Amino acid sequence: MIHTTHNETASPKGIDAHVAARQRWMGLLARADAKALEKAWAELEDKPAYVVLRTPETGMVMVRARTGGEGQQFNFGEMSVTRCVVRTDTGHQGHAYIAGRNKTHATIAAVLDALLQVPERHEALDADILEPIRYRLNLQDNETADKVAATRVDFFTLVRGDD
Amino acid sequence: MYVAVKGGEKAIENAHRLLAQDRRGNPGVPELTVVQIKEQMSLAVDRVMTEGSLYDRDLAALAIKQARGDLVEAIFLLRAFRTTLPRFATSNPIDTTAMKARRRISATYKDLPGGQLLGPTFDYTHRLLDFALMAESEAPDVATSPSNDEALPRVTSLLNAEGLIEQENSDDTAPVSDLTREPLDFPANRDLRLQNLARGDEGFVLAMGYSSQRGYGNTHPFAGEIRMGEVEVVIEPEELGFAISIGDITVTECEMINQFKGSATEAPKFTRGYGLSFGEAERKAMAMALVDRSLRARELGEEVQNPAQDEEFVLYHTDNVEASGFVQHLKLPHYVDFQGELEMVRNLRAEQAHVHAQEQMLKAGE
Numbered sequence: 001m002i003h004t005t006h007n008e009t010a011s012p013k014g015i016d017a018h019v020a021a022r023q024r025w026m027g028l029l030a031r032a033d034a035k036a037l038e039k040a041w042a043e044l045e046d047k048p049a050y051v052v053l054r055t056p057e058t059g060m061v062m063v064r065a066r067t068g069g070e071g072q073q074f075n076f077g078e079m080s081v082t083r084c085v086v087r088t089d090t091g092h093q094g095h096a097y098i099a100g101r102n103k104t105h106a107t108i109a110a111v112l113d114a115l116l117q118v119p120e121r122h123e124a125l126d127a128d129i130l131e132p133i134r135y136r137l138n139l140q141d142n143e144t145a146d147k148v149a150a151t152r153v154d155f156f157t158l159v160r161g162d163d
Numbered sequence: 164m165y166v167a168v169k170g171g172e173k174a175i176e177n178a179h180r181l182l183a184q185d186r187r188g189n190p191g192v193p194e195l196t197v198v199q200i201k202e203q204m205s206l207a208v209d210r211v212m213t214e215g216s217l218y219d220r221d222l223a224a225l226a227i228k229q230a231r232g233d234l235v236e237a238i239f240l241l242r243a244f245r246t247t248l249p250r251f252a253t254s255n256p257i258d259t260t261a262m263k264a265r266r267r268i269s270a271t272y273k274d275l276p277g278g279q280l281l282g283p284t285f286d287y288t289h290r291l292l293d294f295a296l297m298a299e300s301e302a303p304d305v306a307t308s309p310s311n312d313e314a315l316p317r318v319t320s321l322l323n324a325e326g327l328i329e330q331e332n333s334d335d336t337a338p339v340s341d342l343t344r345e346p347l348d349f350p351a352n353r354d355l356r357l358q359n360l361a362r363g364d365e366g367f368v369l370a371m372g373y374s375s376q377r378g379y380g381n382t383h384p385f386a387g388e389i390r391m392g393e394v395e396v397v398i399e400p401e402e403l404g405f406a407i408s409i410g411d412i413t414v415t416e417c418e419m420i421n422q423f424k425g426s427a428t429e430a431p432k433f434t435r436g437y438g439l440s441f442g443e444a445e446r447k448a449m450a451m452a453l454v455d456r457s458l459r460a461r462e463l464g465e466e467v468q469n470p471a472q473d474e475e476f477v478l479y480h481t482d483n484v485e486a487s488g489f490v491q492h493l494k495l496p497h498y499v500d501f502q503g504e505l506e507m508v509r510n511l512r513a514e515q516a517h518v519h520a521q522e523q524m525l526k527a528g529e
Binding site: 019022023026027030031057058059060061062063064065066067068069070071072073074075076077078079080081083085095097098099100101141142143144145146147148149150151152153155 | 212213216217218219221222245248249250251252253254255256257258259260263264265266273274278279280281282305306307308309310311317319331332333334335337339340341342343353354355357358361362395396398400402403405406407408409410411412416418435437439441
């Protein structure tokens with residue numbers, strides 16, 4: 001069954017539309033399959049020139065959780081993350097924070113973040129870069145959900161004895 | 164006493180080469196790849212990430228290979244590596260209610276919104292060795308069934324609706340302890356205890372939880388809910404000024420529901436124990452939830468009588484990197500210490516023999 005959780009639907013309140021859109025594409029770029037993203041990047045026409053403002057660097061994020069899933073915060077454990085900041089010749093700054101240690105992924109994501117901010121380029125990039133990511137994530141989610149759904153327990157009650 | 168001794172460099176170097184050769188095993192057998200470990204020893208990877216306290220599947224798999232499958236050694240390697248990395252940020256709290264669950268069960272409600280999803284579990288297997296796995300095989304087909312987007316409300320929220328279970332306090336202004344930054348301090352608040360238990364040794368936490376079930380601390384637990392699946396991690400980098408999602412991690416969560424008799428000021432109600440682990444680590448999450456509840460004895464006004472309720476005893480002994488280090492340091496050269504002890508025992512014996520001889524002489528003279 002097809003659900004489309006990775007489509008750009010809910011827009012957080014009180015945040016301007018541009019930021020909301022940027023949050024969504026940054027989340028998609030972070031979840032892109034690194035190999036597929038490299039390929040899409042290689043095939044992209046009119047790549048901008050860019051300077052690296054913050055060289056790709058791997059570090060950690062301390063992941064917080066809540067007691068009982070909803071209470072007081074606690075430090076759960078860390079995860080690896082790689083960040084990068086670039087400025088393209090279009091004059092835009094691109095940022096990336098990507099789970100894991102793939103510096104190429106972080107660099108490409110940062111450049112694309114900058115490029116997606118260029119109004120004239122956005123639509124084509126959305127179709128060429130973001131849409132395949134959305135499609136793959138939705139497909140994966142749906143496949144997983146359908147497999148899990150087959151393990152759902154259907155209880156039936158045995159009535160015994162006199163009525 | 165500690166005295167530096169030179170020597171043994173060549174022996175150490177050769178021992179490490181021998182280790183490398185033994186790690187490789189029979190060269191006629193194909194070498195295990197890190198990717199294979201990541202894909203096919205995934206629960207070992209999850210344990211190493213949880214207790215290594217660093218979510219990185221590739222690094223955990225590498226550590227397992229390097230440690231020849233010794234998971235505590237692999238956890239040590241991962242912990243050592245994490246000290247080389249800077250911390251960029253602290254995430255917003257993960258939202259496990261919004262988890263894309265691959266497993267979700269409750270032992271307290273048969274019919275609950277969203278249903279019971281078994282997912283990939285060892286439960287209900289017969290624990291008979293499967294000799295078919297001795298041969299290479301294709302990935303088996305699995306059944307699918309149309310899924311829906313039904314939300315999975317927390318089981319505790321069902322009890323919350325009736326006011327029968329304690330409410331979690333979600334005061335976000337309270338400071339959050341971090342034992343990677345400050346040493347363990349007592350009395351330890353629940354945030355510090357949970358961080359300690361989350362990275363604690365599964366065997367130790369399991370044994371402590373087990374002891375609480377067997378009567379050393381009476382908490383009457385029910386597995387209210389266990390869920391496993393993916394949650395997104397969101398950070399708010401200062402330079403951006405807004406929240407961004409950096410990816411998903413797999414976690415296992417367990418909520419234990421426990422009896423509470425009530426007190427002079429509070430009506431009887433259920434209380435909660437919480438367990439959370441990286442990846443698929445259900446036994447660990449369940450054990451952690453038991454121990455979390457036991458360690459809440461003090462704040463719930465219960466008498467602290469048993470090991471699992473004693474926060475100093477538990478929290479000082481959860482860490483298998485520290486425990487392993489302290490136990491194993493005994494094999495390092497203690498030649499000088501031991502010479503001292505040897506001398507002392509010889510002296511004590513000589514003194515005792517002297518006293519004895521004098522007594523004999525006195526007796527003989529009477």
